[in-house]
Amino acid sequence: MWLVLSLAGFALAVVLHAVFARMGGSVTIVLSFLGVGIPVAVVLAALALWMFAMSDESIAAVLVYLALCETYIFLFTLAANGVSVSLMMRLRSRPTSADELMKSYSTRAMVERRIDHLKSGGFLIEEDGQIALLERGRALVRAFALARGFFKHRRSLDIGVAEHGESGQRSRP
Amino acid sequence: MHWILLAGFIAAHVLAYIAVFRHLKVFAAERAIVIYHGLAFAAVFAVVVVAFARGTIGFAASCGLLALQYLYSLSFLELWTLAEGSYSLQILLRVSRQASISREEILASCEAIGADKKRNRLHDLQSLRLIAEDPDGTVKISAMGRMLVDTLSLIMRLTTIREAG
Numbered sequence: 001m002w003l004v005l006s007l008a009g010f011a012l013a014v015v016l017h018a019v020f021a022r023m024g025g026s027v028t029i030v031l032s033f034l035g036v037g038i039p040v041a042v043v044l045a046a047l048a049l050w051m052f053a054m055s056d057e058s059i060a061a062v063l064v065y066l067a068l069c070e071t072y073i074f075l076f077t078l079a080a081n082g083v084s085v086s087l088m089m090r091l092r093s094r095p096t097s098a099d100e101l102m103k104s105y106s107t108r109a110m111v112e113r114r115i116d117h118l119k120s121g122g123f124l125i126e127e128d129g130q131i132a133l134l135e136r137g138r139a140l141v142r143a144f145a146l147a148r149g150f151f152k153h154r155r156s157l158d159i160g161v162a163e164h165g166e167s168g169q170r171s172r173p
Numbered sequence: 174m175h176w177i178l179l180a181g182f183i184a185a186h187v188l189a190y191i192a193v194f195r196h197l198k199v200f201a202a203e204r205a206i207v208i209y210h211g212l213a214f215a216a217v218f219a220v221v222v223v224a225f226a227r228g229t230i231g232f233a234a235s236c237g238l239l240a241l242q243y244l245y246s247l248s249f250l251e252l253w254t255l256a257e258g259s260y261s262l263q264i265l266l267r268v269s270r271q272a273s274i275s276r277e278e279i280l281a282s283c284e285a286i287g288a289d290k291k292r293n294r295l296h297d298l299q300s301l302r303l304i305a306e307d308p309d310g311t312v313k314i315s316a317m318g319r320m321l322v323d324t325l326s327l328i329m330r331l332t333t334i335r336e337a338g
Contacts, residue, residue: 002233003233003236014331017331017332018331018332018333021331021332021333022333029332029334033332055233056230056231056233056234056237057233059176059233059237060233060234060236060237060240061233063236063237063240063241063244064236064237064240066240066244067240067243067244067247070244070247070248071247072328074247074251075324075325075328076328076329076332076334078325079325079326079328079329079332079334079337080329080332080334080337081259081260081261082337083291083294084294084297084298084303085322085325085337086336086337087291087294087295087298087304088298088303088304088314088318088321088322089322089326089337091304091312091313091314091318092314092318092319092322095307095311095312095313095314096311096312097310097311097312098295098306098310098312101295101312102291102292102295105291107283107291108280110260111260111264111279111280111283112276112280113336114260114261114264115264115276115279117261118261118264118265123265124265124268126276129275129276129277130273130274130275131268131273131274131275131276131279132268132272132273132274133265133268133269137265137268137269138269140262140265141262141265141266141269144255144256144262144265147252147255147256148256148257150191150195150256151195151252151253151256151257152195152196152200152201153201153256153257153258
């Protein structure tokens with residue numbers, strides 16, 4: 001029964017997110033999922049506690065729900081941002097040579113999409129052809145600097161430097 | 174009790190990383206981090222299976238414990254990879270270096286990186302057996318790759334993502 005609760009909660013979160021995603025708005029896809037996922041988690045936790053009291057069943061119901069949600073977030077961000085995923089989707093349409101595949105995937109379009117996502121997410125602003133960081137973008141850069149310091153990432157991220165130095169980072173697709 | 178034990182294991186795993194492993198050069202590579210967490214998950218899985226088989230814990234506790242370990246590892250790996258250098262982060266850093274920058278400058282900076290990224294991705298996909306290259310040079314998606322892409326396509330339709338990558 002706890003598992004049914006967990007799976008039903010996840011299905012509800014996915015359906016609600018699909019509805020909200022079609023309503024438009026400037027909220028990023030991850031934030032929009034969190035916007036439905038967190039309230040569903042609260043309701044699920046309350047239901048689980050009411051049905052099972054504080055027990056392995058109620059804790060498991062919430063944890064399995066959270067695990068499913070995190071997997072879903074991982075998969076749709078992979079689909080939205082993954083260079084590998086885009087390459088595989090092109091190959092699904094038709095097999096081709098490696099050179100043709102590389103030519104068909106526009107790096108320019110990929111970067112343009114990312115710039116547009118960052119703008120719609122409120123991290124960048126573009127005026128008269130000039131792009132600048134908004135406060136949210138600066139906060140994100142600071143947060144990532146902290147994270148890079150914590151993980152001891154050594155590789156330079158400056159894409160201006162990377163033209164002459166390292167290239168071909170093996171980060172997430 | 175089992176929740177406390179797992180919480181203690183996770184805390185020790187994190188502390189070991191902070192105190193020792195993150196300073197090692199080998200842990201700068203994604204592969205090492207994945208193995209570090211993969212081994213931890215395998216260890217927890219083995220203990221949970223044995224405990225469940227012995228009747229020490231029930232099905233709910235088994236699932237919950239594995240879900241907790243999974244949440245910890247996936248969150249860690251996601252954060253590690255994002256901090257290592259997502260494309261969006263690189264763009265933000267580029268913009269942060271000056272008061273403003275033109276779109277064309279960013280695009281020009283990224284072009285060379287994009288080409289390298291594609292080549293690396295093809296190589297990674299082959300090593301994961303998601304694609305295969307025929308002797309005549311034709312690259313095809315494998316059955317496993319097709320399953321993954323079909324799942325992601327369904328998710329894209331649900332979340333109204335128009336284009337991958």
